[in-house]
Amino acid sequence: MPKSNVKLMQGNEACVEGAIVAGMEFFAGYPITPSTEIAELSAAKLPKIGGKFIQMEDEIASISATIGASLTGKKSMTATSGPGFSLKQEGIGYAIMAEIPCVIVNVQRGGPSTGLPTAPAQGDIMQARWGTHGEHSIIALYPSTVKEIFYTTIKAFNLSEKYRTPVILLMDEVIGHMREKIEIPNKDEIEIYNRKEPTQAPSDYKPYEIKNGDIVPEMASFGKGYRYHVTGLVHDETGFPTSDHEVAEKLITRLVNKIEANKDDIVEYEEYRLEDADEAIIAYGATARSAKSAIDTLREEGRKIGLFRPITIWPVAEKQIEELAKRVRSITVVEMNLGQYFEVIDRIAGKHTKVVKYGRVNGELINPKEIIAFINNRRG
Amino acid sequence: MVHHELRLSGSGGQGLILAGIILAEAALYDGKNVVQSQSYGPEARGGASRSEVIISDNIINYPKVGKCDLLLALTESAYDKYIDSLKDGGTLILDTTVNKVPERKDIKVYTIPILDTASKKLGKAMVANIIALGSIQRLTNLVSKEALAKAVLNRVPRGTEELNKKALEEGFNLINNQKDRLYGEVC
Amino acid sequence: MVSHLVEKYFRTETLPHIWCPGCGNGTVTRAIVKAIDNLGLDQDQVCIVSGIGCSSRAAGYLDFNTVHTTHGRALAFATGIKLANPKLTVIVITGDGDCAAIGGNHLIHAARRNIDITTIVFNNNIYGMTGGQYSPTTPTGDKGTTAPYGNIDANFDLCNLAVSAGATYVARSSLSNPNMIIKQVEEGIKNKGFSFIETLTTCPTYYGRKNKKGDGVEMIRYLGEKTINKIAYDKLPEEKRKDKIIIGEIFRGDRPEFTEEYQKVIESIKGEI
Numbered sequence: 062m063p064k065s066n067v068k069l070m071q072g073n074e075a076c077v078e079g080a081i082v083a084g085m086e087f088f089a090g091y092p093i094t095p096s097t098e099i100a101e102l103s104a105a106k107l108p109k110i111g112g113k114f115i116q117m118e119d120e121i122a123s124i125s126a127t128i129g130a131s132l133t134g135k136k137s138m139t140a141t142s143g144p145g146f147s148l149k150q151e152g153i154g155y156a157i158m159a160e161i162p163c164v165i166v167n168v169q170r171g172g173p174s175t176g177l178p179t180a181p182a183q184g185d186i187m188q189a190r191w192g193t194h195g196e197h198s199i200i201a202l203y204p205s206t207v208k209e210i211f212y213t214t215i216k217a218f219n220l221s222e223k224y225r226t227p228v229i230l231l232m233d234e235v236i237g238h239m240r241e242k243i244e245i246p247n248k249d250e251i252e253i254y255n256r257k258e259p260t261q262a263p264s265d266y267k268p269y270e271i272k273n274g275d276i277v278p279e280m281a282s283f284g285k286g287y288r289y290h291v292t293g294l295v296h297d298e299t300g301f302p303t304s305d306h307e308v309a310e311k312l313i314t315r316l317v318n319k320i321e322a323n324k325d326d327i328v329e330y331e332e333y334r335l336e337d338a339d340e341a342i343i344a345y346g347a348t349a350r351s352a353k354s355a356i357d358t359l360r361e362e363g364r365k366i367g368l369f370r371p372i373t374i375w376p377v378a379e380k381q382i383e384e385l386a387k388r389v390r391s392i393t394v395v396e397m398n399l400g401q402y403f404e405v406i407d408r409i410a411g412k413h414t415k416v417v418k419y420g421r422v423n424g425e426l427i428n429p430k431e432i433i434a435f436i437n438n439r440r441g
Numbered sequence: 442m443v444h445h446e447l448r449l450s451g452s453g454g455q456g457l458i459l460a461g462i463i464l465a466e467a468a469l470y471d472g473k474n475v476v477q478s479q480s481y482g483p484e485a486r487g488g489a490s491r492s493e494v495i496i497s498d499n500i501i502n503y504p505k506v507g508k509c510d511l512l513l514a515l516t517e518s519a520y521d522k523y524i525d526s527l528k529d530g531g532t533l534i535l536d537t538t539v540n541k542v543p544e545r546k547d548i549k550v551y552t553i554p555i556l557d558t559a560s561k562k563l564g565k566a567m568v569a570n571i572i573a574l575g576s577i578q579r580l581t582n583l584v585s586k587e588a589l590a591k592a593v594l595n596r597v598p599r600g601t602e603e604l605n606k607k608a609l610e611e612g613f614n615l616i617n618n619q620k621d622r623l624y625g626e627v628c
Numbered sequence: 629m630v631s632h633l634v635e636k637y638f639r640t641e642t643l644p645h646i647w648c649p650g651c652g653n654g655t656v657t658r659a660i661v662k663a664i665d666n667l668g669l670d671q672d673q674v675c676i677v678s679g680i681g682c683s684s685r686a687a688g689y690l691d692f693n694t695v696h697t698t699h700g701r702a703l704a705f706a707t708g709i710k711l712a713n714p715k716l717t718v719i720v721i722t723g724d725g726d727c728a729a730i731g732g733n734h735l736i737h738a739a740r741r742n743i744d745i746t747t748i749v750f751n752n753n754i755y756g757m758t759g760g761q762y763s764p765t766t767p768t769g770d771k772g773t774t775a776p777y778g779n780i781d782a783n784f785d786l787c788n789l790a791v792s793a794g795a796t797y798v799a800r801s802s803l804s805n806p807n808m809i810i811k812q813v814e815e816g817i818k819n820k821g822f823s824f825i826e827t828l829t830t831c832p833t834y835y836g837r838k839n840k841k842g843d844g845v846e847m848i849r850y851l852g853e854k855t856i857n858k859i860a861y862d863k864l865p866e867e868k869r870k871d872k873i874i875i876g877e878i879f880r881g882d883r884p885e886f887t888e889e890y891q892k893v894i895e896s897i898k899g900e901i
Contacts, residue, residue: 121704130709
């Protein structure tokens with residue numbers, strides 16, 4: 062019999078377990094398939110550890126309450142799916158602008174609109190990047206196994222605290238709803254990052270001032286004596302709104318650069334059988350699992366093929382993808398949409414190698430046979 | 442190397458998703474790799490329901506069951522829907538209430554009274570899923586008896602442990618009673 | 629001489645404010661601060677949350693923990709803040725469009741939960757910040773830039789709405805009686821539950837001009853004539869009640885408060901694995 066910390070766990074459940082290990086103390090949500098289990102389990106588990114759960118009246122209220130809770134110093138999360146993710150964009154923009162850490166889980170489903178509520182799709186790649194209006198950057202992570210959901214959720218919290226920004230966890234219905242093995246590590250084996258709080262006298266505190274060596278401003282929790290103003294308007298380092306063009310330019314550039322300039326810290330990926338590969342597949346989430354199966358079969362047939370799997374989907378692992386493009390004769394981007402990430406890969410890799418796409422939008426997980434057939438046919 | 446894909450099908454409310462979870466957990470106790478998934482219609486009760494389990498000695502990448510090695514069908518509509526998804530030479534466990542004789546000659550068919558045993562012999566229709574698990578175990582030996590018993594007790598509601606132990610025994614017996622028709626190793 | 633209230637509770641570096649001459653928002657904001665002062669609340673433990681609109685700019689001028697949120701969402705943000713840290717006194721400043729149109733759903737549900745938040749609606753019957761469009765409280769027949777031929781919508785009775793939805797302190801006041809505003813905000817903060825205070829205020833620039841209501845002073849005079857205390861109203865014969873707006877305490881209820889109930893849940897399952 063295996064050790065007691067080895068469990069059979071559903072993907073959505075692993076997300077909640079990871080969040081709690083990361084220090085989640087607040088969850089606000091609204092029921093929506095296929096993410097509802099995340100709300101249900103948060104409702105059951107949070108009060109047991111003194112945390113708070115609330116089912117809000119709608120999706121926008123959920124992200125608003127999540128952001129509000131974070132202002133009091135509590136690590137907060139909300140979870141949703143397709144139609145709800147559209148509604149969350151308002152809050153995501155606010156959290157970016159006001160630099161309030163929070164985690165937004167999107168267990169994707171078929172769209173547009175109500176679409177296919179219980180079927181998998183990877184159609185929200187670009188919405189995760191550009192769903193909210195205005196110039197910005199975003200961190201979005203994309204796990205591929207139940208175990209990875211656990212760790213990626215922790216990473217989402219850590220990055221959101223470190224960079225004072227909302228972090229999106231994109232999940233596939235397939236993995237959110239399936240169960241597989243996970244070994245829950247001891248808490249002391251896991252690195253947890255907490256936001257940096259100010260230590261100076263409240264009278265010296267400027268809520269959006271960057272101190273030497275810091276990436277983001279220190280964040281005071283409401284109720285601790287640092288009275289300050291939070292707004293979604295362009296603001297200077299005092300936090301008060303301004304329409305000064307120079308301040309606006311400086312602020313928005315900083316918000317983008319704090320993510321783009323720290324890619325080396327943020328970007329995570331997996332390379333599978335790429336060492337000697339002369340052709341590559343790029344896939345993420347559940348589709349990457351199918352790609353691995355396909356690669357194993359193609360390898361048996363003598364093909365030198367491997368997988369590059371982004372775990373950080375935004376920002377893009379540009380450097381690594383460009384390196385890859387220089388040493389393979391083709392890259393096939395496999396995804397459950399009609400080429401959202403392909404466009405990104407093609408921009409980076411297209412000047413070095415041939416980039417092709419294989420996409421499906423029928424509500425079924427792309428299977429290994431399809432990928433094999435596509436790769437073989439393309440060759441012919 | 443074991444790589445076995447099972448599809449448990451019937452109607453919503455028959456506990457097939459729980460059955461899949463229990464089976465998967467038992468395989469996990471045995472140290473196997475396992476993936477369990479399910480699909481259901483919008484109905485919470487009635488409608489079609491299926492639960493799928495892959496048990497393997499290898500890492501399981503593609504998590505979906507396509508053609509399965511074993512199909513359990515508790516209703517006629519589930520049988521109709523999934524009979525073609527059974528692999529050549531695969532195993533079909535059919536409830537006796539399903540009034541069908543498969544035309545396929547390549548498969549092994551076990552017609553056993555799972556639903557009747559639950560509702561008439563044990564007086565609880567809800568334990569049909571556990572009876573089915575007992576039968577699957579006895580027939581395939583994919584998971585150990587001990588692991589299955591432990592997984593059942595871990596997942597059923599408190600206060601129903603004895604009933605579910607009995608149900609598991611009944612499931613074993615349904616196969617024992619048909620020993621002459623069994624294949625492979627039976628424990 | 630700068631008043632004690634301004635010195636202590638206003639972020640003077642953010643002044644002057646954006647409000648027009650004759651706008652009532654400054655008076656209502658002062659009334660809120662006066663109520664806080666009267667109650668002797670610790671500034672560090674007060675959180676003021678606002679939405680979007682002219683009135684919602686008040687949050688930025690006040691020296692507390694302040695959040696200027698997105699349009700309509702002040703109550704949703706405030707709910708997260710209050711539930712996450714129930715020790716904070718949470719006050720929401722909102723307008724008629726912010727609270728009753730885009731934020732209507734949040735108002736209903738905050739009242740239903742009876743969460744301990746005091747909401748003050750600056751009701752000026754118009755969308756001021758965007759330039760004079762009709763709001764859910766623009767009286768039928770009145771004009772706005774998006775109702776050039778007169779508003780055909782029925783207008784909301786916000787206090788009735790709050791009562792029906794479950795608020796446990798509901799009151800209406802008017803710019804014509806600033807002391808009443810102070811008193812109501814005090815009562816609202818003291819009420820352990822959801823408190824809803826509708827304050828009738830003036831927008832001479834848009835609502836006044838569009839509807840020939842005169843300047844700020846005339847509009848206040850008009851409010852004074854139009855409003856009547858609930859006690860006096862109840863004594864009026866039916867024919868004289870027409871067109872009067874009741875001010876004063878409208879409703880008081882006694883229901884469990886949300887964050888306290890949640891704490892009970894926590895206590896009841898403590899130690900369970």
